[in-house]
Amino acid sequence: MRCLFLLPTILLAVLSLPNQLVGQCYQNALTNATQALRQKKYKEAINYYLLANSCEDKPPIDYTLSGRILDAQEKWEAELIDARNKAQDREKEALASQAKAEQAQAAETQARKEADLNAQRAREQGTLAEALRLSLLSNIEKTFGNKANALILAFLSRQLAGDKTPEETNLAFGEAIVDSLTEVIRQSDGVFNAILPNANGSKWLVYGNNPVAEMVFSEIPIRTARISAESPIQFAQFSPDGRILTCHHNGFAYVWSEDGQLRSALINHKEAVVTGSFSPDRTLIATGSRDNTACLWDTSGQIIQVLSGHSGNVYSCKFSPDSQHLLTRSSDGAVWVWTRAGSILGKIKPSGAYVYDASFSPDGKRVLVASANGELSFWDLKGTLLTTMAQHQHAVKEVQWAPTGELFISRSLDNSVKLWNSQGELIGDLNKHQGEIHHASFNQLGDRILTCSEDRTSILWDSKGHLIQVLQGHRGPIIAAAFSPNNQFILTTSLDRTARLWDYSGNQLMEIKLDSPNPLTACFSHDSRFVLAASANNTSIIRCPTPLAAFEMLSANRSALKPQIEALREKYHIQFLEQE
16 A cells, blocks of 8 residues: 655645635646646645645545655655765765875865865765655654654664754654654543642652542653542642642642652641642741631641731742741732741732732842732832832733842733843843743743743743744644753643644754643653653653653664664665664
8 A cells, every 4th residue: 555654844834835725726736736846846746735635625536646745755755865876976076086186296285175075065965865865764654654663764864964953854753752752651540630840850740630649750660659638639849858748629738758658747727728838948838728828837747827817818828048937928919928937027918909929039038029910019028118110011920030049030911021130120021922921931040031922932032031042833822831951952832732842943853742622731851851741631641752862762772773774774775874
C-alpha cells in the first residue's frame, strides 16, 4: 500500500495558502499544483495537492491525489539526492584544485586556503542536504508506523546538522521523540487537577478530585508514594526541605514527609482550607480558610494562634523573608500584617479597591499591594501608605519579585506587564500582546522575563523591558509559560491541547499532545531533561525527554543501535556518517 507523509512545515504552509483559492477550490488547487510541478517547486505542489484533498468541492472519489502527492515527494527527494551528489562532486573538484595549487609555489598558500574553504562549504552543503533528506525519510517511516526507524533517522539527521540544525530537522526529531520516548507514569480513574513540582523539581505532587494524591519522584525508573486523606486537596505547597502541606475541602490540613508519610494533622478550621505556607526558617506553618480565619502552627501540628478579624475568606498567607511576620489577604479587600506570635501589627485597606495580590518586599520591611483599580502601592508593616504607582489602566492581578530582589513585575488586565525597580520606579512597559496576559515570570537568573497571552503568543523580554523574541505557533490561548531550570528552554501550555518546547531563539523543538480542552500546566524536571504533563483529559501523567536529553541518551546508546543504523544506512544510502 502506498502511504503519504506530511512534514510539519508542509502542514503550516497549507494553513497559509491564499484566500483566492476558496472559490473553485479543488480545480484551482490542481491547476496550481500542476504549474508548481512544471517549475520544479515540489514543496509548493504538495501543498496544493493537500489543499485539493481538503476542498469541499472535491469529487467523492479521487484515487489520483495520493499518487500525485507521493510522486511529488519522490521528485523532491530525488532533487535533494541530486544536490547531495553534486555537492560531493564539487568537493572532489575542490580537492583536485588543492592538489594543483601545490604546483604553483607563489600562489600555493592562497590557493590552498580557497580550496579548503570551498571543500568545507561543499561538504557542509552536502551534509545539510543529507540531514534534510533524513528528516524527510523519518517522516516517511513514521507514516508507515515504523517509530523506531523514524527516531533513528531523525537522530542521525540531527547529528549531521550539528549546530546548524534547520527547522525541519528540529521538528522531525522532536516529533519522533514524542512518538517513541513518551511514557505514561501515572493513570487515574478520576481527573488530575494539578502537577506541583518541588523547589528543585526532583519530585512532583499530582492530585485530583479524589482524596488520594501521589508523589512522583524524578528518577529512572519512576518511583511514587501515595498520600491519602479523607477529602480532596484544595491547595498544596512544598517546603524548602521537601515536606508537603496539603489543604483540604473538609477544613483539615496535613504535613507530610518528603517520602509521603503523614507527619502532623492541622485541625481547627471550620470550613475548607484554601491556602497555606511554610515559613522560610521552616519552624512555622500558616493556613487560610473560607471560615474567614488564618491559623499559625508549629511543625508538630500544635496551633499557636487563630488569626481572626477578617470579614471574608482568607485566600493568601505569606511569610516575610526573615520569617518574623505574616500577611493575610482576604476577600474583604484587606491585607493584614501579623507578628510570628500571632498578634496584629498593621491593617492595609486600599480605598475602594479589591486586592488581587500582596507580597513582602525582599527586605521584609514593606508590603507591595496590587489592586482592582489598577494601582500598585507600597505600605509599611504598620499599615501606613508609602507610595502609589498608578500606571496600569485596569486591575492588577499579580506581582512578582525577581530572584535578585532588585526588580518586580506587575500583570494587569490592560494586556500589559510593567517592569519596576525596587523603589517603585517604572523601567519598562511590556505591552506587545494583543490579548489578556495569563502569566508573567522571571527566570532563575532574573535577567529574562516571559509572558504568555490570550493572543496565542509568548514573548521573551530582557530585564530592561526590551523584546527579545516572540514565540508563535500555538493555535489557542497560551495559559502558562515556564523557563527550564538550566535557563536554556521555554515550555508553554495552551488551550490548543498542546505543550510546546522552545529555545531562546524562538525555535520550536517539540510539541506534546495533551488531549484535554482544559490542560494542566506542563513542567520541567529539576535537571531540565524531562517534561511532565497531563494527557487523556487529565487522567494520565506522562513524561517525555527533551531533545537535548534524548540526543544524549541515543548518543550514549549508539553501539546498541548500530545494527539498526547500518540497516538504514544501506537502505537509504546515507552519506557523511562516520564509520564505526
